[in-house]
Amino acid sequence: MAELPTLAITVGDPAGIGPEVASKAVRDPRVQAVCIPRLYGPAKSEDVEPYPAGVVSAISGLRSYEEVVRAVEDALRGTVDGVVTGPINKASFAAAGFPWRGHTDLIAHLCGVPQAGMMFWSEKLRVVLATAHIPLSEVPAALTKETLCAIIRMTAGAMPRFGYPSPRIAVTGLNPHAGEDGLLGREELVTIRPAIAECVTEGITVSGPFPADTVFVRAVRGDFDVVVACYHDQGLIPVKLLSFGHSVNVTIGVPIIRTSVDHGTAYDIARRGVADPGSMIEAILLAARLVTASRT
Numbered sequence: 001m002a003e004l005p006t007l008a009i010t011v012g013d014p015a016g017i018g019p020e021v022a023s024k025a026v027r028d029p030r031v032q033a034v035c036i037p038r039l040y041g042p043a044k045s046e047d048v049e050p051y052p053a054g055v056v057s058a059i060s061g062l063r064s065y066e067e068v069v070r071a072v073e074d075a076l077r078g079t080v081d082g083v084v085t086g087p088i089n090k091a092s093f094a095a096a097g098f099p100w101r102g103h104t105d106l107i108a109h110l111c112g113v114p115q116a117g118m119m120f121w122s123e124k125l126r127v128v129l130a131t132a133h134i135p136l137s138e139v140p141a142a143l144t145k146e147t148l149c150a151i152i153r154m155t156a157g158a159m160p161r162f163g164y165p166s167p168r169i170a171v172t173g174l175n176p177h178a179g180e181d182g183l184l185g186r187e188e189l190v191t192i193r194p195a196i197a198e199c200v201t202e203g204i205t206v207s208g209p210f211p212a213d214t215v216f217v218r219a220v221r222g223d224f225d226v227v228v229a230c231y232h233d234q235g236l237i238p239v240k241l242l243s244f245g246h247s248v249n250v251t252i253g254v255p256i257i258r259t260s261v262d263h264g265t266a267y268d269i270a271r272r273g274v275a276d277p278g279s280m281i282e283a284i285l286l287a288a289r290l291v292t293a294s295r296t
Contacts, residue, residue, distance in 0.1 A: 004036050005081035005291035007284060008071035011041035012086025014051040015060040016265025017275035019043045022086050024277035025284055034288040038080060041067040045271075054267035061092030068103065072110045075256040082257035082287040083107075086280065087265045090133070101133040104251055107258055115147070117154040117252040119226075120236060120262065121162070121286060122243035125219055126226040127235040128155045128252070139231045140187055143174060148195035148228075150253075155226055156204045158252040161293055170215050170224040171196055171208035172234060178209045192230075245278040248286045257290045259283040 009026060012018030019042060026037040041063065042048045051060045071083045085103050093100065100106040108116035119128045130151045131142045152169060159167035171192060172178070175185030182189050192209045199206050208215070212229070216238040219227050229235025239247050240262065249260040261279040269275060 004034065005288050006036045006038060006079075007287055007291075008074055008080040008083045009037050009039050009280075009284065010064070010067045010071050010083070010085045011039065011043050012261075013060050013064045013089045013092055013265045014042045014048045015053055015055055015057065015092070016087060016089060016267055016270050018064075018086030018088075018265065019048050020271070020273065020275045021261070021277040021280040024275075025280040028277070028281050031281060031284050034285060035291075037284065040071045041086075048271070053270040056089060056091040056095060058092065058095040058097070060089065061094070061096030061098065064088045065093065065096060065098055065106070068106060069110060072107055072256065072258075075258075076111065081291045082259070084280070084283045084287050085258065085260040087261055087263060089265045089267075103249075103258075103260060104132060107251055107254055107256075111254040111256060113254055115150055115154075116254050117151050117158070119155070119158065119250040119252050120239045120247050121250050122239060122247040124242045125216065125239055126159075126162075127216075127239050128226060128228045129232060129235050130228055131231050133232065136231065136233075140174065143187060143191055143230055145191050145195045145198070148192060149198055151228055152195065152199045152204060152206055153202075154253040155228060156199075156206070158250075159226060161290055164225045166205060167225040168223070169204065169206040169226055169228060170210055170219060171206060171228045172212040172215055172230055173209035174230045176211070176213075178211045245276060246282050248279070248283045250286070250290075257287055257294070259287040259290075 011022040023043045074080045174187045179185045179188035188209045247262040251258040
């Protein structure tokens, strides 16, 4: 029997539900059957006491940052085979003085890559975000041809790990009706179509831009294997509507395997014992699957 992968499980923000869902998940028989989980961060009730439940604070932001750094460094050294992260709080990160808006940017920095991608994986729908944690007003300027090409290439390179050797990639439009040939916006003409055309010349099976109000339906029906969405909510609303609690956040474009939960810190129910570990379990199972696939 092949050796089970060792996975670093960070508990995330100790003021939120991360310690609870991580502790529950590592005891789940499905998790124990596929990996050796190693918790990073305070998980026991006595260990989280210094971090006030449900409160944004610099000390919580600092501790969650330190555990992510430790886990990623261990993955880069090969001490663990992959990293699964619990939810962090962006406000606590900011209170601690960190510039990163989330795990993805921080992990890209730690891995020494200029850009990483955020994929949300579920059996029903796969979505990659072209832009992530930025205000909606900043999306058009951030959605450059170069950025979009890089994300499409990352997506094409990552999908074979999930069993899609030649993925069919759809790209959404930014504007209603994908711009209606410039009538409702010109980003599709100026940026999105040229990026798609360039990637097609590289042998990538990518098409669009498609209206965002129908392309996800087509993907669920099987027309596409993955959708590249222009901005955060455009891509995550359909994923979470279909698979909340079962979808998994996967970082692509980095040299380590990293998955994460699809939810936040849920300060309102922190330390009440009612948090659902389902997404953490799914994230661990997917990370173990990816490690196993990488060994073949």
